[in-house]
Amino acid sequence: MKGKQTDHIKRVYHSIEEMLSSEDNPTPIVQLNRVVPYKQTKLYAKLEWYNPFGSLKDRIGANLLTDAEEKGLMDKVNQLVEPTSGNTGFALAMLANAKGYSLKATLSSMIPIEKRTLLRFFGCDVLEIEDTLCPAPGAPEGAIALAIETAQKPDFHMLNQYSNQANPNAHYKTTGPEVWKQTEQKITHFVAALGTCGTLTGTGTFLKEKNSSIKLIGVHPEEGHDIPGVRSIIQLQQTKLFRPELYDQLIEVSNREAFDLCLRINREESIIAGPSSGLALAGAIKVIQDREDAVVVVIFPDNAFKYASSFQRHFPEMFENMVGSPTQSDIKNEKEELFDKMIELCRNDLNTIDLNEAYNIKSKTNPIFIDVRSSDQYSATHIVDAINIPINNLLLGNYKLTKDKDYPIITVCNVGNQSIEGLLILKSLGYSNVKSLNGGTTGWILKGFPIVKK
Ligand SMILES: Cc1ncc(COP(=O)(O)O)c(C=O)c1O
Numbered sequence: 001m002k003g004k005q006t007d008h009i010k011r012v013y014h015s016i017e018e019m020l021s022s023e024d025n026p027t028p029i030v031q032l033n034r035v036v037p038y039k040q041t042k043l044y045a046k047l048e049w050y051n052p053f054g055s056l057k058d059r060i061g062a063n064l065l066t067d068a069e070e071k072g073l074m075d076k077v078n079q080l081v082e083p084t085s086g087n088t089g090f091a092l093a094m095l096a097n098a099k100g101y102s103l104k105a106t107l108s109s110m111i112p113i114e115k116r117t118l119l120r121f122f123g124c125d126v127l128e129i130e131d132t133l134c135p136a137p138g139a140p141e142g143a144i145a146l147a148i149e150t151a152q153k154p155d156f157h158m159l160n161q162y163s164n165q166a167n168p169n170a171h172y173k174t175t176g177p178e179v180w181k182q183t184e185q186k187i188t189h190f191v192a193a194l195g196t197c198g199t200l201t202g203t204g205t206f207l208k209e210k211n212s213s214i215k216l217i218g219v220h221p222e223e224g225h226d227i228p229g230v231r232s233i234i235q236l237q238q239t240k241l242f243r244p245e246l247y248d249q250l251i252e253v254s255n256r257e258a259f260d261l262c263l264r265i266n267r268e269e270s271i272i273a274g275p276s277s278g279l280a281l282a283g284a285i286k287v288i289q290d291r292e293d294a295v296v297v298v299i300f301p302d303n304a305f306k307y308a309s310s311f312q313r314h315f316p317e318m319f320e321n322m323v324g325s326p327t328q329s330d331i332k333n334e335k336e337e338l339f340d341k342m343i344e345l346c347r348n349d350l351n352t353i354d355l356n357e358a359y360n361i362k363s364k365t366n367p368i369f370i371d372v373r374s375s376d377q378y379s380a381t382h383i384v385d386a387i388n389i390p391i392n393n394l395l396l397g398n399y400k401l402t403k404d405k406d407y408p409i410i411t412v413c414n415v416g417n418q419s420i421e422g423l424l425i426l427k428s429l430g431y432s433n434v435k436s437l438n439g440g441t442t443g444w445i446l447k448g449f450p451i452v453k454k
Contacts (some may be wrong), residue, residue, distance in 0.1 A: 014050050022174050027047055028050055040292045041289070041295075046299050059171060062095060076154075081103075081158050082106075083105070093123075096123075106150070129146060168241055176210075188294050192218065192298075203299075215249070232348055260278070263278075272307075275310060355438065372413050391422060405430050409433075
């Protein structure tokens with residue numbers, strides 16, 4: 001086979017990278033017939049999981065990496081670090097495997113377990129941190145800050161999907177020409193869910209150049225959503241690739257609407273779409289009228305298989321007779337709720353200490369600072385003199401602290417959530433003078449107080 005041309009008609013490829021989509025090798029578009037309210041408007045879903053690593057992010061993974069190589073940015077490094085909610089991580093992990101690099105991904109532990117498991121299975125070094133679902137660029141805490149910090153080391157490079165022009169350019173070069181050709185230049189509306197905004201900005205720029213009357217519709221979730229990969233309107237303000245002046249309309253869709261439509265797409269259209277496909281389609285249906293000449297393309301970013309835990313959470317009634325769930329997880333949820341309430345009750349002056357006060361008493365009463373984060377996070381950066389007892393070890397109680405149960409102790413984590421759990425454990429063990437540090441290591445660093453850095 002070697003030396004032969006790739007045959008897209010026969011679908012014969014000589015390496016997995018050749019399968020990446022392009023105008024000659026597009027991901028399919030398929031017309032929806034049952035869940036759309038239209039008699040005339042033709043609405044097509046573009047099935048992005050037909051990319052080799054399973055999502056629309058394969059396009060940008062490949063372009064970000066090639067762009068960095070062409071600029072000589074990979075000449076002296078062979079490690080990549082990237083904050084990712086999963087799909088960019090899958091693409092980069094696999095491309096790194098193919099090209100001989102390694103990948104470290106920083107991400108929130110609220111990302112579905114399926115994605116965090118698969119990243120590890122693909123060979124990625126995963127660094128999980130307490131964070132909101134989708135890390136907000138520019139926020140001091142979180143996956144992005146940690147990736148930026150790691151990228152300062154000489155042997156790492158961060159491609160930065162949140163600000164790198166190679167992200168929208170990937171869609172300008174591939175997704176745009178594909179839909180233009182697939183619809184025989186008849187496309188009237190292009191609809192995408194907004195995450196980094198690379199898809200809508202890149203594809204949209206291409207399409208507007210071809211025909212400025214094509215409407216670009218960006219769909220975003222409500223605040224407090226739990227759909228990985230997409231961003232609420234507040235989260236979007238911080239994304240450098242968000243270009244509202246280019247888009248014709250932004251529309252919000254609720255969690256419920258997105259998941260309900262996702263279910264219908266699977267059951268009624270027999271399309272194995274994931275939650276952000278439900279979100280994008282719900283937005284499209286809200287704003288696009290039934291019209292004779294309307295030809296709509298909606299991006300379906302990835303498939304349902306990574307989201308089993310999300311479906312269990314959103315459709316508990318569906319799993320009532322399934323062993324292990326949801327009866328058990330309902331009980332677990334009740335317990336989790338109780339635990340969360342206890343944590344909230346602890347957030348008061350009796351149990352927490354602010355950054356300035358902690359700094360001031362450090363030299364006076366010499367409290368023991370216990371950093372309850374993982375040893376990886378601790379060794380990356382920690383407060384001077386803090387000792388590391390990860391939360392699970394703290395629970396085991398197999399360590400020596402101080403015989404004096406009234407000695408002052410301050411528990412520390414990233415921002416001050418897990419440190420409250422540490423406080424509860426220590427108090428249960430009889431330590432009476434424990435406080436949790438509000439603002440955590442991140443706040444300490446921002447104040448310019450002394451730290452130890454790897
Ligand atoms: C599942 C999913 N849907 C939608 C998006 C949004 O795409 P974009 O980042 O190009 O705006 C992403 C991005 O990560 C995603 O992973």
